[in-house]
Amino acid sequence: MSRIASRFEELRSAGRKGFIPFVSAGDPDLETSFRIVLALADLGADIIELGVPFSDPMADGPTIQASSMRALANGVRLEDVIELSRQIRESSEVPIVLFSYLNPLYQYGLERLAHDAAGSGIDGILVTDAVDEEAAEIGAIFRSNGLDLISLIAPTTSDERLAKIAANANGFLYAVSRAGVTGARSETSSAAEELVRRARAVTDLPVAVGFGISTSGQIEEVWEYADAAVVGSAIVAEIERAISLGNVPERVRAFVGSLLPAVANTGTEN
Amino acid sequence: MSRYEPDERGYWGEFGGRFVPETLVAPLDELTENYLALRDDAEFSREFLYYLRDFAGRPTPLYLAERLTEKLGGARIFLKREDLTHTGAHKINNAIGQILLARRMGKTRIIAETGAGQHGVATATVCARFGLECVIYMGTEDIRRQELNVFRMRMLGAEVHGVDSGSRTLKDAINESLRDWVTNVRDTYYLLGSALGPHPYPLMVRDFQSVIGREAREQFLEREGSLPDALVACVGGGSNAIGLFHAFLEDDVRMIGVEAGGSGDKLGMHAARFAAGGHVGILQGTKSYVLQDAAGQVAATHSISAGLDYASIGPEHAYLRAIGRVEYASATDDEALAAFTELSSTEGIIPALETAHGIAHAIKLAPKLSPEAAMIVNLSGRGDKDLMSVAEYENGRAEQ
Numbered sequence: 001m002s003r004i005a006s007r008f009e010e011l012r013s014a015g016r017k018g019f020i021p022f023v024s025a026g027d028p029d030l031e032t033s034f035r036i037v038l039a040l041a042d043l044g045a046d047i048i049e050l051g052v053p054f055s056d057p058m059a060d061g062p063t064i065q066a067s068s069m070r071a072l073a074n075g076v077r078l079e080d081v082i083e084l085s086r087q088i089r090e091s092s093e094v095p096i097v098l099f100s101y102l103n104p105l106y107q108y109g110l111e112r113l114a115h116d117a118a119g120s121g122i123d124g125i126l127v128t129d130a131v132d133e134e135a136a137e138i139g140a141i142f143r144s145n146g147l148d149l150i151s152l153i154a155p156t157t158s159d160e161r162l163a164k165i166a167a168n169a170n171g172f173l174y175a176v177s178r179a180g181v182t183g184a185r186s187e188t189s190s191a192a193e194e195l196v197r198r199a200r201a202v203t204d205l206p207v208a209v210g211f212g213i214s215t216s217g218q219i220e221e222v223w224e225y226a227d228a229a230v231v232g233s234a235i236v237a238e239i240e241r242a243i244s245l246g247n248v249p250e251r252v253r254a255f256v257g258s259l260l261p262a263v264a265n266t267g268t269e270n
Numbered sequence: 271m272s273r274y275e276p277d278e279r280g281y282w283g284e285f286g287g288r289f290v291p292e293t294l295v296a297p298l299d300e301l302t303e304n305y306l307a308l309r310d311d312a313e314f315s316r317e318f319l320y321y322l323r324d325f326a327g328r329p330t331p332l333y334l335a336e337r338l339t340e341k342l343g344g345a346r347i348f349l350k351r352e353d354l355t356h357t358g359a360h361k362i363n364n365a366i367g368q369i370l371l372a373r374r375m376g377k378t379r380i381i382a383e384t385g386a387g388q389h390g391v392a393t394a395t396v397c398a399r400f401g402l403e404c405v406i407y408m409g410t411e412d413i414r415r416q417e418l419n420v421f422r423m424r425m426l427g428a429e430v431h432g433v434d435s436g437s438r439t440l441k442d443a444i445n446e447s448l449r450d451w452v453t454n455v456r457d458t459y460y461l462l463g464s465a466l467g468p469h470p471y472p473l474m475v476r477d478f479q480s481v482i483g484r485e486a487r488e489q490f491l492e493r494e495g496s497l498p499d500a501l502v503a504c505v506g507g508g509s510n511a512i513g514l515f516h517a518f519l520e521d522d523v524r525m526i527g528v529e530a531g532g533s534g535d536k537l538g539m540h541a542a543r544f545a546a547g548g549h550v551g552i553l554q555g556t557k558s559y560v561l562q563d564a565a566g567q568v569a570a571t572h573s574i575s576a577g578l579d580y581a582s583i584g585p586e587h588a589y590l591r592a593i594g595r596v597e598y599a600s601a602t603d604d605e606a607l608a609a610f611t612e613l614s615s616t617e618g619i620i621p622a623l624e625t626a627h628g629i630a631h632a633i634k635l636a637p638k639l640s641p642e643a644a645m646i647v648n649l650s651g652r653g654d655k656d657l658m659s660v661a662e663y664e665n666g667r668a669e670q
């Protein structure tokens with residue numbers, strides 16, 4: 001069983017829900033990303049999503065766009081993200097999912113990527129802009145290397161597509177809470193719950209909800225009906241704030257700790 | 271099926287397709303379904319042709335540039351006068367086609383990107399005509415260099431949003447349009463301005479623009495009793511070029527697309543996607559040639575013309591090049607400026623800076639062909655919008 005699947009197994013048998021933080025790899029630099037990720041794992045993160053920086057992040061709002069640009073300004077490449085993952089894997093068993101646009105992966109070579117990623121302890125990859133046959137081809141390459149293809153589902157996804165996507169997905173489904181780009185919102189739309197309900201009707205895969213989740217209240221709300229909550233822009237915004245103040249990993253740890261008292265507790269219970 | 275038609279997933283050979291976030295699949299399916307149904311709908315065609323004729327002023331003339339021809343001493347140069355359409359560029363053809371589609375789909379809010387501002391003006395114009403809300407995204411660098419068109423769009427009632435990310439040009443305006451669309455999918459229609467983006471846009475924009483070549487072919491045949499030897503057009507995303515070429519693809523006619531050579535050969539100094547530095551990649555929903563670094567990060571581009579200043583090229587062009595049907599060349603900033611001045615003073619026609627790249631190539635090519643030969647250059651737009659930029663550029667050069 002993959003690290004992702006067994007993590008959801010553990011959560012299920014413990015009657016708990018998951019917490020999945022997102023950070024852009026290399027924002028503000030690779031060393032800090034490494035320390036942030038270990039802090040997040042220590043706080044009880046169930047899966048880490050590492051964003052691969054891209055020059056044209058068309059599905060991202062201003063916060064993640066800016067973090068992607070900070071990483072690119074440091075010259076962070078896919079190689080570096082894979083190496084960062086390898087270093088994290090040496091210190092932690094937390095599952096790692098790369099979150100990327102297709103072009104950097106395509107230029108690296110999908111076969112080569114699948115091989116190198118699996119060898120570095122990466123567990124899954126979500127490709128933001130691959131759907132249908134293209135996603136199926138990528139999924140086959142990933143699977144043959146033991147990697148999960150994590151797939152997005154959206155409120156606009158039809159039931160028929162949901163079934164098809166689930167059949168090609170592994171690990172978990174990532175439900176986009178609302179039509180839109182990434183970015184913190186104070187409310188989670190009711191579309192998310194409906195989407196998760198529709199997904200449950202066609203698959204046993206765990207379902208995580210993300211896009212716009214930024215408060216403990218929203219996380220708890222998502223935990224009512226989904227298996228995990230993804231928090232991205234809120235953490236990335238904290239990183240951005242912390243850059244000028246210094247000691248980024250500690251500030252991020254304090255922020256996420258306060259965001260997630262429940263997770264911090266269960267994290268130490270384990 | 272002709273080898274010039276894409277397959278049902280929008281691929282010409284290996285190029286094209288649909289690379290978008292899941293949220294956009296449903297609206298693209300809806301668009302594809304509606305468009306394909308209307309493609310063979312006689313009533314829709316009649317409506318489209320009506321607005322092309324009575325609103326946009328088609329057919330546009332095919333005009334023999336006698337003085338330029340004489341001066342160059344080679345092939346006769348004919349100009350397909352898209353600059354004479356309402357709003358002054360070929361962009362209006364596509365804007366009319368898509369606005370009629372958007373209306374049938376019941377969409378009430380129209381968004382569009384623009385580079386040179388011509389597509390933004392065309393979109394704002396048809397939105398005004400049909401009373402639809404209009405939001406235009408434009409890079410702040412392009413807002414600076416195409417100020418007159420920004421004023422025109424606002425006059426027409428459009429909201430113009432400056433885009434400050436990336437290189438602040440066309441690519442960034444497309445990113446921002448896609449972000450708007452993904453957020454407002456249900457009521458919003460994305461009126462994309464060139465033969466790029468995810469399927470069905472490259473096909474649909476090509477279809478709406480192919481009126482240019484259909485007219486030109488008929489006009490030339492009627493006048494000369496034969497077909498021209500060569501066609502020349504500038505290529506940004508590729509809509510005016512494919513619009514001219516499409517009706518001639520099955521003919522024995524040479525075709526040349528002209529990219530922006532900018533100010534040098536180094537990555538970042540030009541927008542010639544088929545030159546060194548351009549590799550097959552995926553950008554903004556489609557697989558085509560992309561100017562990028564080895565890590566797959568999209569490169570900055572440069573061109574004196576905002577409408578050609580784009581890191582990728584429509585997928586059908588990538589295919590036509592791959593099969594050897596169309597040749598691609600480039601013209602530098604300086605060559606385009608010289609052509610801009612030449613056409614203005616020789617023919618009394620001030621072309622857009624984009625168009626001037628096509629003219630620059632025609633100026634190089636004509637003397638190499640016999641006086642019996644004839645070429646058609648797509649005069650894709652008029653140059654009023656560029657006068658300030660040209661003046662600025664010339665002043666800059668004078669100071670150096």
Ligand SMILES: Cc1ncc(COP(=O)(O)O)c(C=O)c1O
Pocket residue numbers: 359360361385386387388389463464465504505506507508509510511576577578622624625650651652
């Ligand atoms: C007059 C004119 N010609 C050409 C272009 C380039 O676009 P395309 O390659 O889609 O024709 C533009 C784009 O703004 C334009 O305004």
